[in-house]
Amino acid sequence: MxxxxxxxxxxxxxxxxxxxxxxxxxxxxxxxxxxxxxxxxxxxxxxxxxxxxxxxxxxxxxxxxxxxxxxxxxxxxxxxxxxxxxxxxxxxxxxxxxxxxxxxxxxxxxxxxxxxxxxxxxxxxxxSADGPESYPAPQPAVKDNGFGVCVIGHLRDEKDSLRAAYAARLLPEDSGIQVFCAGKPHNQDWQRKAEQEMSENPRFSWLGELEKAETRQLMANSQVMVISSVMEGGANVVSEACRAGLPVIASDIPGNVGLLGKGYGGYFPAGDEQALANLLLRAEQTPEFLATLRNQVGQLSGHFxxxxxxxxxxxxxxxxxxxxxxxx
The missing domain is CATH 3.40.50.2000 (Glycogen Phosphorylase B;)
Incomplete structure (x- = not known):
């Protein structure tokens, strides 16, 4: 046709x-x-x-x-x-x-x-998304320097793009969590908010809009991906994380639950940075929890x-x- x-x-x-x-x-x-x-x-x-x-x-x-x-x-x-x-x-x-x-x-x-x-x-x-063979090896200097959390997607209201950054502010001082946000700001207000957050929050880095290879390197360097959206139709970045074997911590909206399943272990209430901070800390401090999430996304990868x-x-x-x- x-x-x-x-x-x-x-x-x-x-x-x-x-x-x-x-x-x-x-x-x-x-x-x-x-x-x-x-x-x-x-x-x-x-x-x-x-x-x-x-x-x-x-x-x-x-x-x-x-x-x-x-x-x-x-x-x-x-x-x-x-x-x-x-x-x-x-x-x-x-x-x-x-x-x-x-x-x-x-x-x-x-x-x-x-x-x-x-x-x-x-x-x-x-x-769909490419498989793990398409992702580079982690950069040792980055991976060994704390616990990397990536947030990938344009900065906009629907994505609630800075929720992981706000959660990182609530972490105890001895946490090694660092949040790396990659995406183009929807408007000047979002650019201003990202720049201000980076200047005030030592755990947060905004990387701007990355090329595909750079995004994959960021995912390879990260221990967890956060998708904090308040509205999603079914984000392709979730498919990418599952295919890459990268654990996901997700807001409990239909667009995420409809991809990851109702039994997935990494949900938090949308907009709740304290609940997100608790999950991030659990992922950092409890290897068994992180392994469970990694196993769950691995089991889902065949869908994508x-x-x-x-x-x-x-x-x-x-x-x-x-x-x-x-x-x-």
């Missing part, structure tokens, strides 16, 4: 939507399709259309439906679609969901938080294989084709 995929993230962007679009393009081309990734859509012909983001891509969804009403449409739901925009901008967000022949959700609990009428066209897709993500994409495409043919 000749497919067009739209993403709000422009070429060269390190935003998650762009990385997802480029990865899906590669996986779909592996399956024999041709895929064009665009940031604007003017009604060009194609055999099927994939929209990343229900709300941000609604203009393209409308244009596609007006131009090609009988052709298959897939809409991938982001965290902000599910947990914010369907309530703040219901007309546009729910229009995209309703018009889709197939919806893609990135964790297993998405069905709980979208209208029940759409459950029948929802496909759960785990985003590229061939499984490709199979889920093909399933969504098959469902969309089938449902669109029923509408004719």
């Amino acid at each position: 000749r497919l067009i995929m739209i993403t709000p993230a422009k070429p060269g962007s390190k935003a998650g939507n762009r990385a997802t679009a480029e990865r899906w393009k590669s996986l779909l081309e592996n399956a024999g399709h041709s895929v064009e990734v665009v940031t604007e859509y003017r009604g060009e012909p194609c055999d099927g259309f994939i929209a990343l983001h229900a709300w941000r891509s609604v203009a393209a969804v409308r244009r596609f439906r007006e131009s090609w009403p009988a052709r298959p449409l897939i809409v991938a739901l982001t965290g902000t679609d599910i947990y914010r925009y369907q309530y703040e901008y219901p007309e546009d967000t729910l229009y995209s969901m309703e018009q889709a022949d197939a919806l893609i959700g990135l964790h297993t609990l998405v069905a709980d938080d979208i209208p029940a009428d759409f459950a029948g066209k929802l496909v759960t897709l785990y985003q 294989l590229p061939e499984k993500e490709q199979a889920a994409l093909e399933h969504a495409l098959h469902l969309a084709v089938q449902r669109s043919s029923e509408r004719r």
Whole structure:
């Protein structure tokens, strides 16, 4: 099939939507399709259309439906679609969901938080990541200098990006925990907050936006990754940590629980830096706890294989084709 995929993230962007679009393009081309990734859509012909983001891509969804009403449409739901925009901008967000022949959700609990009428066209897709062989060896000077905690992702409200830094302030003086945050600030306010935190908190370092190889080195140097988001659609960095064997300490939101499972041992209440500090200290001081988390992410790593993500994409495409043919 000749497919067009739209993403709000422009070429060269390190935003998650762009990385997802480029990865899906590669996986779909592996399956024999041709895929064009665009940031604007003017009604060009194609055999099927994939929209990343229900709300941000609604203009393209409308244009596609007006131009090609009988052709298959897939809409991938982001965290902000599910947990914010369907309530703040219901007309546009729910229009995209309703018009889709197939919806893609990135964790297993998405069905709980979208209208029940759409459950029948929802496909759960785990985003894939490279395996441990793709990660460098830890840098000895870094690894031997305390207990490294990484936080990876753009600095923004949804990520609650400085929660690990605030937790680090609560640690006892003899703790060796150091928090390293990698990500581009969403705006000047976030840049100011990160710079101020670094100047006041000796346990915190903000590294800015890193290249892929630098991010992997940071993960290799770390003993734990924190994902403290208050809203997630299913973060690819969780997939990466699981595939790399890096223990995760995560906020107990659906987007994390839907990836790591309800029985995972490393959750804390979203926004609660004292609970996060307690977990970090436990990970640092209790080797058995850290080993349990490492074992749990290792058991989950098989969910995040590229061939499984490709199979889920093909399933969504098959469902969309089938449902669109029923509408004719």
